[in-house]
Ligand SMILES: NC(=O)C1=CN([C@@H]2O[C@H](COP(=O)(O)OP(=O)(O)OC[C@H]3O[C@@H](n4cnc5c(N)ncnc54)[C@H](OP(=O)(O)O)[C@@H]3O)[C@@H](O)[C@H]2O)C=CC1
C-alpha cells in the first residue's frame with residue numbers, strides 16, 4: 001500500500017520534472033534555432049564574401065612563385081578582359097542558337113524552366129576550337145597560365161557585377177511570380193533572389209554553371225597541361241587532366257540530369273552559385289592542375305598510369321550511381337539493377353501532393369549518397385599527382401569533403417520536408433549516408 005502510495009505520489013513529480021525539462025529543452029532548441037538563423041542570415045554571407053572573393057587570387061600567388069602583388073590582379077588587364085569577354089560571349093552564343101530544348105522540373109509556383117539541349121555539342125566544339133587555336137597562337141596556353149591571376153580578377157569583377165544585377169532584378173523586377181520574403185541585403189546578395197532568372201534571353205544558371213564554369217574548368221586544365229609540358233608531357237600531370245576530362249565529359253553527357261539537382265531546383269541565382277561557378281570553379285577547382293605547372297609531379301609513368309586507370313573507374317562508378325537513379329525515375333521503377341528487378345518504396349510528396357517512389361536497389365540500397373563518396377575518391381585521385389608538395393594540390397579534395405558532407409545534410413533536409421515520415425522510413429531501410437556501417 002505504502003509502495004503504491006509512493007508510486008502514485010511519485011508519478012506526478014516525475015511528469016512535472018519531465019514537463020520542466022521539455023519546456024527547458026524547447027527553450028534551448030528555440031534559442032539554438034534563433035542562433036542558427038542569426039549565423040545563417042548575418043554571419044555566413046559577409047564571411048563568405050570577405051573570405052572567398054580574394055582567396056583564388058591569393059592562391060594563384062602561391063602557385064606561381066615570385067610574382068609580386070599588382071592592382072591588375074584585382075582589376076584584370078587588357079589580355080584577361082579580352083579572354084573573358086570572348087569566352088563569355090562564346091558560351092552565350094551556344095545558348096541562343098535555335099535547336100532542341102529541354103524542360104526542367106516545374107517550380108512550386110508553376111514555372112517551367114526551358115534550357116538549350118546542346119551540351120555535348122558545345123563541349124566538343126569548344127574543346128576542338130581551343131586546341132585548333134594553337135595553330136594560330138602557339139603560345140596560347142602559356143599566356144593563359146601566366147595571365148591566370150588577371151583572368152580571375154576580370155572574372156571576379158564580372159561575377160560580382162552580375163550578382164548585383166541579379167539582386168536588383170530580383171528585388172525590383174522579379175521575372176516569376178514567386179513570393180520572396182525580404183531578408184538582410186547581404187544574405188539576399190549571397191544566396192540570390194530568384195531560382196530561374198533569365199538574362200539576354202538565356203537561363204542565367206545554365207550559362208554560369210553549365211556553360212562557363214564547367215567549360216572553363218576543362219579548357220584551363222588542358223591549358224595548364226600544355227603550359228607545363230613545354231619540355232615533354234609529365235605523366236602525373238597527364239593523369240590529373242585525363243581523370244578530370246573524363247569527369248567533365250560525363251557532366252556534359254548528363255547535363256539535362258543536372259537540371260534536377262539542388263543547384264538548379266532549390267538554390268537561387270546569387271553569389272553562392274553564380275560567383276561560385278564563374279570564379280570559384282575556374283580558380284579553385286582547377287587548382288591542382290595549375291599548381292602542377294610550376295611543381296611537376298614526381299609520379300613515375302607506371303604509377304601515373306595506375307592512378308589514371310583507377311580514377312577513370314571511380315568516375316565511372318560515380319556516374320553509374322547517378323545513372324541508376326535516373327533510369328529508375330525514367331522507367332517509373334520498371335527496370336533491372338544489378339541483375340534483379342529494382343525494389344522501391346512509395347513516398348508521398350507533401351508539396352506536390354503526388355506519390356513518388358524511392359529506389360531501394362543497386363547503389364541507392366547500399367547508401368543514401370554513395371555518389372558523393374565516389375566523387376570524393378575521384379577528386380583524391382586527380383589531386384594525388386601533386387603528392388610531395390604539401391597540402392596545396394589537395395585543397396580541392398578537402399574542400400569537396402566539406403561541400404559534400406554539408407550538401408548531404410542539406411539534401412536530406414529537403415527530402416525530409418518533401419516526403420515527411422516516408423523519408424524517415426527510407427532512412428531506416430537504408431541507414432547509411434556515405435560510408436556503409438560508418439556514416
Ligand atoms: N564536384 C562538385 O562540386 C559536386 C558534384 N556533385 C555531383 O553531382 C551529382 C548530382 O548530385 P546532387 O545534385 O547532389 O544530387 P543527387 O544525385 O545525390 O540527388 C539527390 C536527390 O535524389 C533524390 N533521391 C534521393 N534518394 C533517392 C532514392 N533512393 N531514390 C530516388 N531518388 C532519390 C532526391 O530528390 P527528389 O526530390 O527527386 O526525390 C534527392 O534530393 C553527383 O554525382 C555528385 O557527386 C554534387 C555536388 C557538388
Ligand SMILES: CC(C)CCC[C@@H](C)[C@H]1CC[C@H]2C3=CC=C4C[C@@H](O)CC[C@]4(C)[C@H]3CC[C@]12C
Nearest residue numbers: 048052209251258263271272273276277280281
Ligand atoms: C561560394 C563558394 C565558395 C561555393 C561555391 C559552390 C559552387 C561553385 C558549387 C556548389 C555545388 C557545385 C556543383 C554541383 C554539382 C555539380 C555536378 C557535377 O557533375 C559537376 C560539378 C557541379 C556542376 C558542381 C559545380 C560547382 C558547384 C555549383
